[in-house]
Amino acid sequence: MATQENNDDRIALLQGTLDLLILKTLVLGACHGQGVARSIQRQSEDVFLVDHGSLYVALQRLEDKKWISAKWGISENNRKARFYSLTPKGREQLVEKASEWRRLTRAMGLILDSSGGLQGEEA
Amino acid sequence: MFRRKRSAEDFAEEIKAHLELEADQLEGEGLNGDEARRMARCEFGNAGAARERFYLKDRWVSLDRLLRDVRFGMRSLRQSPGFAATAILTLALGIGANTAVFSVMNAVLLRSLPVSDPDRLVYLRTSNPPRGTGTIDSTQTFSYAVYEALRKQGGGLSPVMAFVPLSGSKVAVRYGAQPEEAEGDMVSGTFFSGLGVNLPLGRGFTEEDETRHAPLAVLSYNYWTRRFARDPEVLGKTLYVNGVAMSVVGVAAEGFEGVEGSGSTDFWIPLQSRRELNAWGNPPEDGKLYDSNPTWWCLRMIGRLAPGLTRAQAAAQMQPVFQRSAYVGLGSPMEGEKAPVLSLVDAKSFPGYDMQYGSPLRMLMAMVGLVLLIALANVVMLLMARNAARQREFSLRQALGAGRGELLRQLLTEGLILVTAGGVLAWGFAEMATRVLGRWAQIETSLAPDRTVLLFTLAVLVIAGILFGLAPLRLALAGGAELALKTSAATSNVDAGKSRAGRVIVALQMALCVVLLVGGGLLVRTMRNLENTPLGLRVDGLVVFGVKPNIPSVPEGIAFYRNLMDKLRVLPGAESVTVSEERLGSGWSDNSDMRVDGKLPEVANGASRTVRSNVAGPEFFRTLGVPVLAGRDFSDSDTATSPHVGIINEQFAQRFLPNQSPLGHTIGTDDGRYTMTIVGVVKDHKYRSIDEEPIPMAWYMYAQIPMAGPMHVEMRVKGEPLAILPSARKAVQELDPNLPLIRPMTQREQFDTTISQHVLFARLAGFFGFLAVALVATGLYGMLAYRVSMRTAEIGVRMAVGARRGQVVWMILKDSLLLTAVGVVMGVPLSMLVGRALASSLYGVKPLDSVSYLLAVAGVAVVAVVASAVPAGRAASVDPMRALRTE
Numbered sequence A: 001m002a003t004q005e006n007n008d009d010r011i012a013l014l015q016g017t018l019d020l021l022i023l024k025t026l027v028l029g030a031c032h033g034q035g036v037a038r039s040i041q042r043q044s045e046d047v048f049l050v051d052h053g054s055l056y057v058a059l060q061r062l063e064d065k066k067w068i069s070a071k072w073g074i075s076e077n078n079r080k081a082r083f084y085s086l087t088p089k090g091r092e093q094l095v096e097k098a099s100e101w102r103r104l105t106r107a108m109g110l111i112l113d114s115s116g117g118l119q120g121e122e123a
Numbered sequence B: 001m002f003r004r005k006r007s008a009e010d011f012a013e014e015i016k017a018h019l020e021l022e023a024d025q026l027e028g029e030g031l032n033g034d035e036a037r038r039m040a041r042c043e044f045g046n047a048g049a050a051r052e053r054f055y056l057k058d059r060w061v062s063l064d065r066l067l068r069d070v071r072f073g074m075r076s077l078r079q080s081p082g083f084a085a086t087a088i089l090t091l092a093l094g095i096g097a098n099t100a101v102f103s104v105m106n107a108v109l110l111r112s113l114p115v116s117d118p119d120r121l122v123y124l125r126t127s128n129p130p131r132g133t134g135t136i137d138s139t140q141t142f143s144y145a146v147y148e149a150l151r152k153q154g155g156g157l158s159p160v161m162a163f164v165p166l167s168g169s170k171v172a173v174r175y176g177a178q179p180e181e182a183e184g185d186m187v188s189g190t191f192f193s194g195l196g197v198n199l200p201l202g203r204g205f206t207e208e209d210e211t212r213h214a215p216l217a218v219l220s221y222n223y224w225t226r227r228f229a230r231d232p233e234v235l236g237k238t239l240y241v242n243g244v245a246m247s248v249v250g251v252a253a254e255g256f257e258g259v260e261g262s263g264s265t266d267f268w269i270p271l272q273s274r275r276e277l278n279a280w281g282n283p284p285e286d287g288k289l290y291d292s293n294p295t296w297w298c299l300r301m302i303g304r305l306a307p308g309l310t311r312a313q314a315a316a317q318m319q320p321v322f323q324r325s326a327y328v329g330l331g332s333p334m335e336g337e338k339a340p341v342l343s344l345v346d347a348k349s350f351p352g353y354d355m356q357y358g359s360p361l362r363m364l365m366a367m368v369g370l371v372l373l374i375a376l377a378n379v380v381m382l383l384m385a386r387n388a389a390r391q392r393e394f395s396l397r398q399a400l401g402a403g404r405g406e407l408l409r410q411l412l413t414e415g416l417i418l419v420t421a422g423g424v425l426a427w428g429f430a431e432m433a434t435r436v437l438g439r440w441a442q443i444e445t446s447l448a449p450d451r452t453v454l455l456f457t458l459a460v461l462v463i464a465g466i467l468f469g470l471a472p473l474r475l476a477l478a479g480g481a482e483l484a485l486k487t488s489a490a491t492s493n494v495d496a497g498k499s500r501a502g503r504v505i506v507a508l509q510m511a512l513c514v515v516l517l518v519g520g521g522l523l524v525r526t527m528r529n530l531e532n533t534p535l536g537l538r539v540d541g542l543v544v545f546g547v548k549p550n551i552p553s554v555p556e557g558i559a560f561y562r563n564l565m566d567k568l569r570v571l572p573g574a575e576s577v578t579v580s581e582e583r584l585g586s587g588w589s590d591n592s593d594m595r596v597d598g599k600l601p602e603v604a605n606g607a608s609r610t611v612r613s614n615v616a617g618p619e620f621f622r623t624l625g626v627p628v629l630a631g632r633d634f635s636d637s638d639t640a641t642s643p644h645v646g647i648i649n650e651q652f653a654q655r656f657l658p659n660q661s662p663l664g665h666t667i668g669t670d671d672g673r674y675t676m677t678i679v680g681v682v683k684d685h686k687y688r689s690i691d692e693e694p695i696p697m698a699w700y701m702y703a704q705i706p707m708a709g710p711m712h713v714e715m716r717v718k719g720e721p722l723a724i725l726p727s728a729r730k731a732v733q734e735l736d737p738n739l740p741l742i743r744p745m746t747q748r749e750q751f752d753t754t755i756s757q758h759v760l761f762a763r764l765a766g767f768f769g770f771l772a773v774a775l776v777a778t779g780l781y782g783m784l785a786y787r788v789s790m791r792t793a794e795i796g797v798r799m800a801v802g803a804r805r806g807q808v809v810w811m812i813l814k815d816s817l818l819l820t821a822v823g824v825v826m827g828v829p830l831s832m833l834v835g836r837a838l839a840s841s842l843y844g845v846k847p848l849d850s851v852s853y854l855l856a857v858a859g860v861a862v863v864a865v866v867a868s869a870v871p872a873g874r875a876a877s878v879d880p881m882r883a884l885r886t887e
Helices: A017-026 A033-043 A052-064 A088-113 B008-028 B033-044 B047-056 B061-078 B081-110 B144-153 B191-195 B207-211 B221-228 B311-326 B353-389 B391-399 B404-441 B451-479 B482-486 B500-531 B554-569 B620-624 B650-656 B721-735 B747-752 B756-790 B792-800 B805-841 B850-876 B880-885
Strands: A068-074 A080-086 B121-126 B157-165 B171-174 B179-182 B184-187 B216-219 B238-241 B244-251 B267-270 B300-305 B342-346 B542-547 B574-580 B590-592 B594-596 B611-616 B628-631 B645-649 B666-669 B675-682 B697-701 B711-717 B742-746
Touching: A017 A033, A017 A052, A017 A068, A017 A080, A017 A088, A033 A052, A033 A080, A033 B008, A052 A068, A052 B008, A052 B033, A052 B047, A080 A088, A080 B008, B008 B033, B008 B047, B033 B047, B061 B081, B061 B404, B081 B353, B081 B404, B081 B451, B081 B756, B121 B311, B144 B157, B144 B311, B157 B191, B191 B300, B216 B221, B238 B267, B300 B311, B311 B342, B353 B404, B353 B451, B353 B500, B353 B756, B353 B805, B391 B404, B404 B451, B500 B756, B500 B805, B500 B850, B542 B721, B542 B747, B554 B574, B554 B711, B554 B721, B574 B620, B620 B711, B645 B650, B650 B675, B650 B697, B711 B721, B721 B742, B742 B747, B756 B792, B756 B805, B756 B850, B792 B805, B792 B880, B805 B850
Parallel strands: B184 B267, B216 B244, B611 B697, B645 B675
Antiparallel strands: A068 A080, B121 B300, B121 B342, B157 B184, B157 B300, B171 B179, B171 B238, B216 B267, B238 B244, B542 B711, B542 B742, B574 B611, B574 B711, B590 B611, B594 B666, B628 B675, B645 B697, B666 B675
16 A cells, blocks of 8 residues: 555555454443554553454444444544444353464464474564 | 335434534534544444445345446447447347357257167168178168068167158158158157157057058148147048058158158158058069069168167177178178178267268358357447447546546446447347258258257357457556546557457458458358250250159050150140259269270270260150261150160260260160160260260160150140149049149259259358458448547647648559558468369369459459548548647
8 A cells, every 4th residue: 555654564464353342342341442543552562453344344343243332422532433342252252262363372382492493584 | 125124214324323422522522513523433444335235235236337337338329329239230140140050060960869868869870781782872772681580689789760852852742632752761660769769659560560561641730730730639640641641640750851861751651561661762673562572672770779878889780790781682791702791880879961961061151150250359449449439438437536447347337338238239130040041951950950059050140249348458457547537539549459359450450351241251152153054955945843653554554655745746836845854953873884886885985985875755855955977866756566675965975975976776774685776866964963064975765675664754845834833733643533743843953952952052162252341441431430539639640740631642543452461361372272272162163263362352452442542531531620639
């Protein structure tokens, strides 16, 4: 994209991880889309780049799956906003996805840390 | 179907809310209002894309896109209706012609018999018949004795089925009062069960029906429809076949029209054993019918391979039985005689069709294939021209962000629209053309297109669609996004205008066009030659029909025809009347050796001794209008009791009685049992067909030879020949109410049937040649007109700096003449190959006929010049100032 600068050291989100991050963010309580985006960015210490367009599409996808529910409300600074909250089904999914992710990162770690592997990282 | 929980507006609202929230927050972090809003939008990225993704979510995306592309394609095609119409029509003609010829080929050559498991069916063939036998076909027909033996102890086939027609053409039948004719076969009792033919109504035959020669009949579906209007009450009704009552017991499945190759069978009866129903309608030979005559090999056989056996294994199992039974009633084989060998051939497809229609159909298929190539090339060229002219549109769209994928999709869609429209038209066109083809070629099998034809057409359409999408893509992408912004129309189009691909295509089309024109020309000249061949007799005013009286004895037969001729001669309009055993122009002839002056004649240099003979009535040659060169015609005074007389033609005299007067010499059958004195010599004339060479002929007098069977009546009448038929029919039925007139027609029509296939083939070839020329002309015209329009600016410049009109015209003409020359150089050698392949279908023309070649080359050149003249003229009238100002 033309608007993106090349020296940005933020990492684009892996496919499927966005869902997990949204669920995790919403576990703390209902939140609107902009809040979710900010929260992910802040909590990842600005490493993750959240494409806002993708975020809203993902939110819609999760809503369609009935993992989260949404309703229009008023934000703390008196703006109209659509608030999302976790459903019981969403909570189950969060537990499941989180453990899946941990297994994945552990496996990745095992491979990357093993001796005699690659000398450096090549993209 | 696309029920949405949430509207797109609601989603857009949410994005707006997000931007406001973000801006608020940024403002809180210290940015001013405008800066914050701008930053929020930047952070968000492409909001439009997000909305689009929301919109497309859950939708059947590809269909939605396709619909949009189709709408867009339609719009852009509607902007150039001339192009769209030309392309669609070209496709419809090209594909329609292919579909039509293919569906005939499919029905005639490729389709299986409509029976169960046709792959296991085989025809029985013999390498040769034993010595001393007469056959219908020397490799395909067998004696009844062989059938009996193979059926009872064949082993390899179960069952073995025999079938034989009741007549060489049609047989007299009567249902109710009106006598008529139909094609009927006698078949084994196992015929329907063995072939696995369904009977939607009634039943088939049983083996018991065969053994007791039961008087039963099964109708074909077609005949049942045509004659009985699908009346289910027909079961149990009586059908008189040659006057013998047969009770209808069943109707065979739709589409099953028997296993006779030449036509469709109307009805079947079990094998009979009675004089009226002898095989092929022949009179008994020495009192023997087909089932007791070991020297007459007249039955065809078909069988089903026993489970687990291959054709070779089954043939090997049956060989000993066959070779023994072949000599039943013939004595033992002579020393050194080659024993007949049984073989089995595939019976999956319709018999005989391949021989009859195979090579013309394959040739036609090749021709329409070439036409299709030309048509496709034309449309590709049109598309290329059109897309080159749209280069700036494509560049602009790329510059505005359209991906290559999107451009490709759009081009494919436009191709798809053209192909769909062309395909629909083509199908309609093909349906019509197939019906016409079937009628002209007198193919009685149903030619209705089936799934194979549909698949074939779809395959052609798909190929065409892909071709049309891909061919122009290279050109469209070559421009790239920058082109639109940098250059003017005049320069951006120059490269495309000189596209080499276009020139190659035009040259190739020219070459194909030459080939088609040469092929068409050769065949049309063949047709002209055939139509203008002098027959050697006066056919105008001659009408012919067959009669097949039920006559028990020779004297009664002679009397019958004597009576008949007397009755016919006095009809108003009748000039003269005669009879003959074989009909002229029917393609049949009776060939044998003959004795001359008591011995088989010596012939020089191994020339053939074969004589063609016929049995004729009084005033035969006067009626036909054949000049008698010496002696006299047959007359009423030649009777059974007067001396036997015969008449010969010039060829006979020259070959067997050279340098002397043939009159007074005696000639006779090769067994010496019948002799006659030559009383006349007649001029050579066409006998069996129009495209034959004359061979020696002899005529017997009907009243003097010991046979009485069906004859053909020839009548010379004043005025319209066919107008005499009703009164002739009445005269015949006064003698026997069961007798129909068999195949009544004018003698001209009868002769024309022998060249009908040549004529049909030539007409079609001429038509396709013409179609090719028309297509090439439109292609060339389009191509040149387009190139000229692309070069308008260039021409303007040339004229501005002093080029004259003539020079501009020549520049354009030179170009197309060059292409024509290249096309001709490629086309002529190709045509020679085609000419050689056609050689067997030609008559009176050599495959290297210079006239055809010259005409073809001239034709192509004229097309090229005419198609170039208009664009060239337009180029020359370009106003330099306007041309330069085009941009």
